[in-house]
Every structure is written in C-alpha cells, then in structure tokens.
Amino acid sequence: MSNKNFKDGMASNGRTQLSRYLKRKLDLQESHAEVEHLIKKRTAAELNNKSVCDNVINAHEQNSLDLVLPSTSDEDLHNTIEPKTMILPSPYHESADDEDEADEDMSDINNDNTLKLFHDKDCESSSYLNVKKVYVCMDKNCDAIFQTGKNGLPIRKQKYGHPYNNTRRPCYILILPIQQQFNYFLDSGGMKLREETNRYDGATRGDVQSGDCYREKIDSDVTEECTFTLQLNVDGAQCFKKSKFGFWPFMGVINDIPYEARRTHMLLMSLWFGNKKPPGGPFLDTSIAELKQLDSMARTVFLDGTQCHGESRCDFCLHTGEMIKVGRGSARAYPEATTNPTFPLRTIEQHEEDLMAISILLEKEKAVHRIRGPSPFLALTNFDNVKAQVPDYLHSVCQGVIKCLIQSSVIDRENERQRYIQQLAEKDALIFQLQEEIQSLNETNPQCLAKSLQEGLTILQAILENLSLPSTPQQAFRHCRSTDRRQPLLHMERLDKKKSMEMSKIINVIMEDFWDIIFMSSHSLTGKKAPTDKSSNPPKPAFPKEDVEAITKFTADYWETRHKMVIDPSLVSPCLTAKLLSKHTAKKSREKMLAEEEVADSE
DNA sequence: GAAGATCCTTACAAAATCAC
DNA sequence: GTGATTTTGTAAGGATCTTC
The missing domain is CATH 1.10.10.2590 (BEN domain)
Incomplete structure (x- = not known):
C-alpha cells in the first residue's frame, strides 16, 4: 500500500473510498445532504482512529474475492502514520460519544437495528498485535453484539439481545490489524519478493499471475509498481470432530509474490469463533435477518445477494435459471442455454444500475438480478464486484457437477449390485431345492447315512x-x-x-x-x-x-x-x-x- | 496304455500348551 | 525346565482319475 494512497485513505474525507453505489447516489444528488453528513462524521472518527470495527470483513464458506490494494514501499512505511489497524471506510462507523446521532445515520443505510448495537467500546483490546475482540450473543438466532464493560468483557445485562452468560463459552470475532501484518511482510522483504515475480514472460501459465484479470489489473493505470493484490478467502471448520464450535478465518493471500511466499505471508484479517456461522455483523451492510437464512453460501451474504440456489445466482451472467421438480420439492437449475448468445454477462456498470434500482425501491428484501444491496467490498479501492469473483469451486464443482457425476456412478453400481443380489437369491433357492431332494433321498434310504x-x-x-x-x-x-x-x-x-x-x-x-x-x-x-x-x-x-x-x-x-x-x-x-x-x-x-x-x- | 492333472499321504518343522 | 502333544503349514512322492 503506497504511502500516498494510504494517507489518502486514512486522512482524506473518505469520499475517494466510498462505494460506487454511494458515489453514484452522490452524483445523482439523491441523498447528497445525508451522505455528506455521514462522511463528515465518519472521517472524524477515522482520524481519531477509535474504531476498527468497519474493517472486519466477514465472508462465508469457501469464497474468494480478488481486490487490489495499493502498497507502501519500505521507505514510505517509515513515513506513514502508524495506525493501530488499517482503516477501511464504512458507513457504519460511529464514535461512542455521539451514539444516538450515529444511529440515525446508520439507519438510513441499513434498517437493521442490530447494527446500532456495536461500538468500539464493545471491543476487548489485546496488547499483542492490536487484536480486537468482539463478543457476539451465543444464542443461535441472535447476532447482537455484546456491550463490554471496563474490563473488556461483556456486561451481564445487555441493552439489546440476550443477557451475557459467563458460564457459557462465548462467541467472538477477533479482528487483526491488516496494516500491521502488511508492515511485517514488507519488513521481511516483501518488496523484494514482489520483484522476483514481476517477470511474467507472457507465455508461461501460472496459478494467478498469468491470469487475464490479474494481468489487466497489473497493466492498468490503477496499480503502481509497488502495488500488491490480494485474494480474500474464508471458510469455516469445526474445532474438532462433532464439535458444535467452529472457527472461520478470513484471510488474504498476496498474489504478487512466489507461491511458497504466499503461503508464509498470509494475512489473517479476522477470525470468528462460535457455535454458529459467523454473522454478517455490524461491520457489513447485510441485514441480520438475511444472514439467518444463510445456510451455506457466504458469498451471497458478503456480496449481498441471494443464495446459491436463488434466482440469477450466476456470478458471471444474468441467467435467471429454471425451477425443476426434485423429489417432493423443487430446485432452481441452470441448464445449458441453447441460444447463442445466451445471457448477457454481468458488468460493473450493470451492477451499479441494479444498486440504483434497489435504492429507488427502498425495499431491501427485493433483489434485482439477485443483488439486494451494495457489497461492503465496494468500499475497497479498485474493487470490481464482477471481475473480482472467481468460480465457487467447492459448491459449484465439488458439490455440483462432480457430485452429480459421482452419484450417477454410484447409482449404476447400485443397480449392478442389485442384479447380483437377485442372481444370488436364485442360486440360493436352487441349492435349497437340492438340499430338500437330498434329505428326501436320505429318508427313503436310511442306510445310506x-x-x-x-x-x-x-x-x-x-x-x-x-x-x-x-x-x-x-x-x-x-x-x-x-x-x-x-x-x-x-x-x-x-x-x-x-x-x-x-x-x-x-x-x-x-x-x-x-x-x-x-x-x-x-x-x-x-x-x-x-x-x-x-x-x-x-x-x-x-x-x-x-x-x-x-x-x-x-x-x-x-x-x-x-x-x-x-x-x-x-x-x-x-x-x-x-x-x-x-x-x-x-x-x-x-x-x-x-x-x-x-x-x-x-x- | 500313456501322459497329464488332481488328490491324497507322509515326513518334517515350527510354535504353543500341557503334564510331570 | 523338559519332553510330549497338538495343530498347522510345506514339500515330496504316490495313487487315482481323466483324456486322448
């Protein structure tokens, strides 16, 4: 992250890092006054560096996003204000002092009252690596953030949600400072590692750096020689077999370094621990109600869309899908289109139009092209909400096509097994018949045996x-x-x-x-x-x-x-x-x- | 009847248990 | 502790059966 860009991001009024959605609203002067008001409030808070809550980017199962982060050079870092954490602007940040006023602002953007519950003071801070700890209600159906006391632990009586029970294992989110980790990466020779991989010959295929999307970003004007790009990944796992508690690391992988270095310099941005799936949380503009419906697809939550089996779920085109009967119910399928061209591809322009349509509808529950609202990732500089997505390998391939193929193979095997079982039963019947004949012969001639x-x-x-x-x-x-x-x-x-x-x-x-x-x-x-x-x-x-x-x-x-x-x-x-x-x-x-x-x- | 295949018998060895 | 007993495995050779 370059010093200039970083400072811009840290010290500017925040407008440059607003989502396209908000910028568009600004351009159209639909909500100029309220947005300006929000920006003003948030900028003050960011400069005071009182909150890192907006930095928490929770994703969900097996999702990967690409984004471009401007980097700092080693030299620049020494001139950079050393923030405790990297601040990414969010419309939800508020200072604890003007709680009520901030609540009003937040409600303009997201009607989810739960988002009002979170304040920086509700974080437990760690002296090591400036890790922030946010406690979340342990109730399965409640994602309220616990208010914390002076000791950093949740107070028993909560203003919202359920009372905190200290006899139960808490659910919490650890928020790790990205900037601090990135600094460490650069101090460890990150720039040198980047130079080693910046020799793409145009012919050799690699896992990331030879990709068209990646090359387009690298060759464009939005990146500089010292720019680093990241892959964002998140997935969940149980702590141990049959455990109700699981953890969900949200990690960033630096693309622009050799493969082995990527594995040793992963950025752990946040970590969820709890007996349920991680909430979209107060840091994202996804409603808690929608989150409750989330059963598997984190991508949809964090990109604010419908679930994988919903309408227009394809990340790359506007194929609406068809409902087919499956068993006693039905499911949405995306059969191969026979027409050519098939369906229009998604573009960032179309995505912004959808967001505008949603803002006019003012009905969060209604999705346009499966989009329900602006993705928090749009706050990231140079983030292309369409191109940044990669195919969901786990659900689309492993649990999709491959699963169908395996099931088909298993069914064939099962039919074959049934045939053999039937033949075996026929042989058994024959043997039983012969045994009866032998017994009959023995009885008629007792001297034989x-x-x-x-x-x-x-x-x-x-x-x-x-x-x-x-x-x-x-x-x-x-x-x-x-x-x-x-x-x-x-x-x-x-x-x-x-x-x-x-x-x-x-x-x-x-x-x-x-x-x-x-x-x-x-x-x-x-x-x-x-x-x-x-x-x-x-x-x-x-x-x-x-x-x-x-x-x-x-x-x-x-x-x-x-x-x-x-x-x-x-x-x-x-x-x-x-x-x-x-x-x-x-x-x-x-x-x-x-x-x-x-x-x-x-x- | 010869040749080959198959089955059976025998000898021997290894290992564990039992009786003394 | 020692020798006998028991069970099983392997190899070699013999007996028997089948085929031509």
Missing part, C-alpha cells in the same frame, strides 16, 4: 460280512467278530511301519465312510486352537468324543482279533489327526486353486 458312528459300524458290519477280501478292514472287521478271543494276546505299545500304515488305512476307510471332507476339515481332534494359528478366528470344534472312542475301540478289537495284539489306544490318535490333517490340507488346496481360477477369470 448313519446318525451315529455306532449305528454306522453296525451297518458297516453287515456290509463287510458280504466281502471276501481278507486284507480289507471290512473283512478284518468280520474276522474280528468270528475270532476266538481266548487266544493269548501280545501287548503292543508301538507298531512297525507296515502295521502302522495298515492302521491308518483302516481308520481312513472308516472315517471316509462316515464323514465328508467339510466335516473333517473343519474339526480337530481336541478342539484346541492351533499354536501356529495367529488369527483371531476361534479354534476348530473338537471331533465328537464318543466317535473317537468308538473308532479307538473298533481298531483295538480289530488288532486283537486280526493280529492277536492288544494295542495302546494312544496309537489311534495320530492316525485320526493325520486323516483330519489330510482333509484340511485338501480343502485348503481346493480353495487356493479356486481363488487362482477366479483371479485368472477376472483377468
């Missing part, structure tokens, strides 16, 4: 007696039944390899006859969890104890009758374990093979 091992061994006995192979366990079983048990027996605690294999084969045959691979692969001998099983899965259930005892008894009987040996029952256990292991391995092998086939099919 035994209900217990004991019952099965009885059936097995009947079958074995019809076989003639002496080496089979079946015949051995028959043999063991017919052998004279009075012969002397040999007690065996270990078996040689040949007999061990024979025992394994006998047990394999018995188990194969009575259980399928699913049952055997899903049971272990004892039901204990495998030491090598690191998963959290439960251990396999134990094999039925009575069945183990039956097999052991049968094997012992067989050995006794076949080989005239009394075997140690513990010799049977490894054979059972080995069989269960083989089925387990086989099942795993099949599953692995199927998985590989599925992978191959999918590829």
